[in-house]
Amino acid sequence: MNLDAKIPTGSMAQKWDKHRFDLKLVNPANKRKYEVIVVGSGLAGASAAASMAELGYNVKCFCYQDSPRRAHSIAAQGGINAAKNYQNDGDSVYRLFYDTVKGGDYRSREANVYRLAQVSVDIIDQCAAQGVPFAREYGGLLANRSFGGAQVSRTFYARGQTGQQLLLGAYSSLCRQIGLGKVQMFPRTEMLDVVLIDGHAKGVIVRDMVTGEISRHSAHTVVLATGGYGNVFYLSTNAMGCNVTATHRAYKRGAAFANPCYTQIHPTCIPVSGDHQSKLTLMSESLRNDGRVWVPKSQDVAEKIRRGEINPSGIAEVDRDYYLERKYPSFGNLVPRDVASRNAKEACDEGRGVVGSGLGVYLDFADAIGRMGEDVVRERYGNLFDMYEKITGSNAYQNPMTIYPAVHYTMGGLWVDYNLMSNIPGLFVIGEANFSDHGANRLGASALMQGLADGYFVLPYTIGQYLAEIGPDERPSEASSEFGGVEESVKSRIDKLLSIKGKRTPTSFHRELGQIIWDKCGMSRSESGLNEALEKLPALRQEFWENLNVPGENGSLNQSLELAGRVADFLEFGELMCRDALQREESCGGHFREEHQTEEGEAKRDDENFSFVGAWEYKGADSTPQIHKEELTYEEVKMTQRSYK
Amino acid sequence: MGKDLNLKLKVWRQDNADDHGRFEEYGANGIDTDMSFLEMLDVVNEGLIEDDREPIAFDSDCREGICGTCSMVINGVAHGGQKGTTACQLHMRHFSDGATITIEPWRATAFPVHRDLVVDRTAFDRIQQAGGFISVRTGSVPDANATPVPKDDSDLAMDAAQCIGCGACVASCKNASAMLFVAAKVSHLSLVPQGQPERERRALAMVEQMDKEGFGNCTVTGSCEAVCPKEIPLDFIARMNREYGRALIKRETSS
Ligand SMILES: Cc1cc2nc3c(=O)[nH]c(=O)nc-3n(C[C@H](O)[C@H](O)[C@H](O)COP(=O)(O)OP(=O)(O)OC[C@H]3O[C@@H](n4cnc5c(N)ncnc54)[C@H](O)[C@@H]3O)c2cc1C
Ligand code: SF4
Numbered sequence A: 001m002n003l004d005a006k007i008p009t010g011s012m013a014q015k016w017d018k019h020r021f022d023l024k025l026v027n028p029a030n031k032r033k034y035e036v037i038v039v040g041s042g043l044a045g046a047s048a049a050a051s052m053a054e055l056g057y058n059v060k061c062f063c064y065q066d067s068p069r070r071a072h073s074i075a076a077q078g079g080i081n082a083a084k085n086y087q088n089d090g091d092s093v094y095r096l097f098y099d100t101v102k103g104g105d106y107r108s109r110e111a112n113v114y115r116l117a118q119v120s121v122d123i124i125d126q127c128a129a130q131g132v133p134f135a136r137e138y139g140g141l142l143a144n145r146s147f148g149g150a151q152v153s154r155t156f157y158a159r160g161q162t163g164q165q166l167l168l169g170a171y172s173s174l175c176r177q178i179g180l181g182k183v184q185m186f187p188r189t190e191m192l193d194v195v196l197i198d199g200h201a202k203g204v205i206v207r208d209m210v211t212g213e214i215s216r217h218s219a220h221t222v223v224l225a226t227g228g229y230g231n232v233f234y235l236s237t238n239a240m241g242c243n244v245t246a247t248h249r250a251y252k253r254g255a256a257f258a259n260p261c262y263t264q265i266h267p268t269c270i271p272v273s274g275d276h277q278s279k280l281t282l283m284s285e286s287l288r289n290d291g292r293v294w295v296p297k298s299q300d301v302a303e304k305i306r307r308g309e310i311n312p313s314g315i316a317e318v319d320r321d322y323y324l325e326r327k328y329p330s331f332g333n334l335v336p337r338d339v340a341s342r343n344a345k346e347a348c349d350e351g352r353g354v355v356g357s358g359l360g361v362y363l364d365f366a367d368a369i370g371r372m373g374e375d376v377v378r379e380r381y382g383n384l385f386d387m388y389e390k391i392t393g394s395n396a397y398q399n400p401m402t403i404y405p406a407v408h409y410t411m412g413g414l415w416v417d418y419n420l421m422s423n424i425p426g427l428f429v430i431g432e433a434n435f436s437d438h439g440a441n442r443l444g445a446s447a448l449m450q451g452l453a454d455g456y457f458v459l460p461y462t463i464g465q466y467l468a469e470i471g472p473d474e475r476p477s478e479a480s481s482e483f484g485g486v487e488e489s490v491k492s493r494i495d496k497l498l499s500i501k502g503k504r505t506p507t508s509f510h511r512e513l514g515q516i517i518w519d520k521c522g523m524s525r526s527e528s529g530l531n532e533a534l535e536k537l538p539a540l541r542q543e544f545w546e547n548l549n550v551p552g553e554n555g556s557l558n559q560s561l562e563l564a565g566r567v568a569d570f571l572e573f574g575e576l577m578c579r580d581a582l583q584r585e586e587s588c589g590g591h592f593r594e595e596h597q598t599e600e601g602e603a604k605r606d607d608e609n610f611s612f613v614g615a616w617e618y619k620g621a622d623s624t625p626q627i628h629k630e631e632l633t634y635e636e637v638k639m640t641q642r643s644y645k
Numbered sequence B: 001m002g003k004d005l006n007l008k009l010k011v012w013r014q015d016n017a018d019d020h021g022r023f024e025e026y027g028a029n030g031i032d033t034d035m036s037f038l039e040m041l042d043v044v045n046e047g048l049i050e051d052d053r054e055p056i057a058f059d060s061d062c063r064e065g066i067c068g069t070c071s072m073v074i075n076g077v078a079h080g081g082q083k084g085t086t087a088c089q090l091h092m093r094h095f096s097d098g099a100t101i102t103i104e105p106w107r108a109t110a111f112p113v114h115r116d117l118v119v120d121r122t123a124f125d126r127i128q129q130a131g132g133f134i135s136v137r138t139g140s141v142p143d144a145n146a147t148p149v150p151k152d153d154s155d156l157a158m159d160a161a162q163c164i165g166c167g168a169c170v171a172s173c174k175n176a177s178a179m180l181f182v183a184a185k186v187s188h189l190s191l192v193p194q195g196q197p198e199r200e201r202r203a204l205a206m207v208e209q210m211d212k213e214g215f216g217n218c219t220v221t222g223s224c225e226a227v228c229p230k231e232i233p234l235d236f237i238a239r240m241n242r243e244y245g246r247a248l249i250k251r252e253t254s255s
């Protein structure tokens, strides 16, 4: 397997400029002869589809929602980073680059990250020109806030709905191109496989989710912008439909899957309230700017709280443990996400959790309200407090919030080179679906930046190189045997899912899978736990294919069938995650191996042996996948152990 | 843990756009008051599948009140009648034990039913495609701070831009008018300086498409505002009428 990252030569600051000059250009008159498929209409997909259509390519764009505007990106709350230095507080492209490499715990590719920081500034300009109503100061200029513990204020935001506003901006550009006939949009359409011809990605097989019709679409090139796989955990902050199907199917056709074990657990989510729980809700990270995290010092007191015998307000200061402030005096409640999450788990594992299930800690605003008054707190966080009350029925001005970590983002994804092309020629991967920029841990407000960087400013250039190389005549016929073969396999799988007629629902399998992955490959992982998961998963998968019940048929809207297909892929993919977590005998970023920690219980990296990207090659249903390594070298940023003490 | 409820559901079932459809009744027992409304339906659906019956089809995705996917009329009110709340954010603690709950799809000619509670809202997308944008090409834009926007304008634009495109306004309107939805987008883009060059074109194009899609006329009954989960105020409809009037005058004087 060829994992040449194709990183341009030259100094870090000049690589992207030089590369753009070196890239072949497609003759403007020829652009309209090319067909491009974009799967996904989130920030990455919508921005890419619109920008490529503007350039003159003919684009087909697919999404599973009923409208491209509803892609999961819509839910992002906090903001988007950019090295604008509008606040004159010492930010720069270099600083954003440095922070991102460090935040990723030295497991990302320097050149990609540098480019991300470079184009970040263009994103804000683009979005403002689309009319995105970013927060502003009284002088009419853009406002910023500091986010996720960054020491500069580089985060742009639109109230608590930044993802929504950025996506609606990209969607409006997409709409314009649909209106002009340059993009053909296929909503409620699920991509179920990718078609390769002579080793190049040349099309997809999709299912119309209303009629069940399976169809073939050929193109010169295929772009996957299908988001992350957090729902392998069943419960996550992702939207219900988020799935691994597109990237997993591509993996099974030969695309390398990189770092699948790198997942991000967000520390401030509303705790699970019962077995019925269908998804988890994030409470913005910004709450940690003013809220104080604590649990009781003793298990007895915690037990009484859990039984509802005492209220948190009745617990004296001396009996409280503000564990983040205690353990990390310089960062306190603002330690990075992985550190905050792990510490919450530890407190609850010690029996000091404060909700019925035992899995929850306090995020307390009493001091903030005392200091600034309730009105100021309301102004800052009012919408979040309202949302909290809607879901839990509890008023966070009067009682502390309860929070617990939840799966939020997946840093792993399909392997791509500097051009965002996977190891399959013609298959490009952008946004959360690729692995490229965040290493082992993503910084807050950097996913929106990456999705839009890829879609607006990187892919439209780099795809030209591939298209110029293959020439405009290459588009294969949909009648070819390759299309026929893949379509056949898609259809027979659907028939299989419908014909098992066993006893269990797709959701029950999904829930059981999620529990295994959460327990064994979640916030902390161990060799024995991962091996246990690797034993349980094949058995669960076997039961799935023997005992699943999907009512109804393929010929109409059938949500059980859609879910069953996704769960089938998650069941396979979960195993790959565990395998990756097992081979990575170190702790880094979101990947915490119990065997590899410092004496104080912090993550311990092993740079000598593990500063590589682990990219997995599918070897067939009955063989173990094979890992390939892309070594990471750091020219600019010196590797150090993170410390937040 | 919340308390448990036993409920009776009357749910609209319809196999496809051509089917006449009918109400069917289901029991929903042991429903925890901490559940969301959609989680309650999940529980009912799990039971149906276990009995080898087809589950109730309904749309949802984010379940956080932001994507605009969920869409159902609960006891006669779009999204169920909790102020500023989508169906996915409605929780069972607002229902009492023993209650009967009626659940129907959005009903409007412009939103044909796909199945059960799932409707086709692509008419909204086509309205956006007609003009709900600012024509800027990627890359050909000035520095973001080169165009200051007064904070009040920007805040008001944001109030309008919050629309999640759910269609509750249409579902609640006796005329099935899409005015609140269109007004929100027209207002958002006409309030920011970047939107000025296409201001008239946009208002005309979006209104024209809205009419083509078969949405009814607005008679300002205000039922849309009452159910809108983002509390988009009727003021924006007045603003849009001004925008539209202005655009008509401009078109006449320039032709
Ligand atoms: C609650 C929440 C809050 C967040 N807040 C922030 C924040 O403040 N700042 C930040 O930077 N990041 C944030 N993130 C992360 C960020 O939102 C996502 O990483 C990012 O939006 C992903 O964008 P995307 O375009 O890659 O994918 P998505 O937006 O997930 O889009 C995926 C697209 O692919 C389509 N698709 C998927 N599978 C298929 C298939 N098989 N067939 C057809 N179509 C398919 C979907 O329909 C969709 O259109 C947040 C995430 C969550 C969950
Ligand atoms: S105006 Fe309100 S009710 Fe209508 S689509 Fe927008 S958010 Fe939904």
Ligand code: FES
Pocket: B059, B060, B061, B062, B063, B064, B065, B066, B067, B068, B069, B070, B086, B087, B088, B089
């Ligand atoms: S499911 Fe997204 S708004 Fe209800």
